[in-house]
Amino acid sequence: MTDDGTLKPSTAYVLDEQVGYLLRLANQRHATIFQTHAVDGLTPTQFTALVRLAEHGKCSQNQLGRYAAMDIATIKGVVDRLRGKGLVQTEASQQDRRRSLVSLTPAGQDLVQDLYHAGEAITDETLAPLSPAEQRNFIKLLRKLG
Amino acid sequence: MTDDGTLKPSTAYVLDEQVGYLLRLANQRHATIFQTHAVDGLTPTQFTALVRLAEHGKCSQNQLGRYAAMDIATIKGVVDRLRGKGLVQTEASQQDRRRSLVSLTPAGQDLVQDLYHAGEAITDETLAPLSPAEQRNFIKLLRKLG
DNA sequence: GGAAATTCATTTGTACGCTAATGGTATGGG
DNA sequence: CCCATACCATTAGCGTACAAATGAATTTCC
Numbered sequence: 001m002t003d004d005g006t007l008k009p010s011t012a013y014v015l016d017e018q019v020g021y022l023l024r025l026a027n028q029r030h031a032t033i034f035q036t037h038a039v040d041g042l043t044p045t046q047f048t049a050l051v052r053l054a055e056h057g058k059c060s061q062n063q064l065g066r067y068a069a070m071d072i073a074t075i076k077g078v079v080d081r082l083r084g085k086g087l088v089q090t091e092a093s094q095q096d097r098r099r100s101l102v103s104l105t106p107a108g109q110d111l112v113q114d115l116y117h118a119g120e121a122i123t124d125e126t127l128a129p130l131s132p133a134e135q136r137n138f139i140k141l142l143r144k145l146g
Numbered sequence: 147m148t149d150d151g152t153l154k155p156s157t158a159y160v161l162d163e164q165v166g167y168l169l170r171l172a173n174q175r176h177a178t179i180f181q182t183h184a185v186d187g188l189t190p191t192q193f194t195a196l197v198r199l200a201e202h203g204k205c206s207q208n209q210l211g212r213y214a215a216m217d218i219a220t221i222k223g224v225v226d227r228l229r230g231k232g233l234v235q236t237e238a239s240q241q242d243r244r245r246s247l248v249s250l251t252p253a254g255q256d257l258v259q260d261l262y263h264a265g266e267a268i269t270d271e272t273l274a275p276l277s278p279a280e281q282r283n284f285i286k287l288l289r290k291l292g
Numbered sequence: 293g294g295a296a297a298t299t300c301a302t303t304t305g306t307a308c309g310c311t312a313a314t315g316g317t318a319t320g321g322g
Numbered sequence: 323c324c325c326a327t328a329c330c331a332t333t334a335g336c337g338t339a340c341a342a343a344t345g346a347a348t349t350t351c352c
Contacts, residue, residue: 120159144280
């Protein structure tokens with residue numbers, strides 16, 4: 001689309017319109033907002049793991065990683081840190097000695113209830129630049145990219 | 147929306163509809179696709195830094211970080227690795243002895259041209275689950291969240 | 293002209309997120 | 323029964339991403 005093919009084909013490529021770049025920016029925005037609402041210093045990733053654990057109940061570490069869409073190396077660190085905060089506990093499985101079963105502590109169960117409220121506020125604030133209709137549409141499109 | 151207010155208010159909160167979670171998944175998807183197209187082992191972040199450097203030309207490390215929307219600690223690591231690949235070079239500024247000026251090497255300039263093509267393919271593949279109209283809409287909405 | 297504020301780059305520490313390698317455990321087929 | 327295969331967890335290594343602290347250089351403002 002340039003006058004001559006030799007110079008500045010670069011003008012056709014605009015970084016500010018590339019999904020990858022924009023997704024990174026949107027993630028940055030969300031992370032910043034999440035931090036201001038942070039409950040107990042939780043990160044978005046730790047939040048996800050806690051919610052999934054509440055949904056599914058006690059399960060193996062690997063299984064929790066799959067529920068939360070996290071790598072096995074990632075979920076290990078997340079579980080370690082949640083255990084450090086006293087929100088989660090682990091125990092060896094009797095049936096399968098490879099497994100370490102993860103479950104919420106009472107403190108973790110209490111916290112999850114607070115998280116639901118915080119989560120809604122965080123979502124609202126993140127989507128604030130969009131109209132209600134745009135918000136619904138954006139979520140719908142995002143889900144197609146999961 | 148539960149039968150009684152005491153049990154399972156959690157059902158009102160669906161993680162799979164929260165922006166933060168979905169953005170994380172979309173980013174995962176994009177990162178995976180990027181990797182399959184990777185030129186010279188570049189990461190999306192390094193890609194962004196190179197393109198911004200090509201757009202703006204020689205500038206200080208901090209300035210490049212602002213152009214690329216990266217933390218000063220992050221851009222340092224990115225510049226270090228790009229220098230390690232021989233795509234970027236740094237020199238001390240004469241006017242301001244605090245600054246280290248970053249610029250593309252000839253190899254870096256050559257690579258940027260390839261990156262534009264790879265970038266388009268990556269964007270196309272990432273957005274493949276959406277129709278053309280949905281793609282345009284999605285980008286439009288994403289830009290509002292920048 | 294000099295103190296205060298700003299800017300630049302670096303370093304440290306924490307937290308993802310992935311790959312790859314390792315070793316223990318379980319299971320299914322021959 | 324045993325071997326191949328699969329699964330589970332851990333570890334090491336690389337690359338973002340941010341906060342906070344440091345030290346050096348520059349600007350600004352009185």
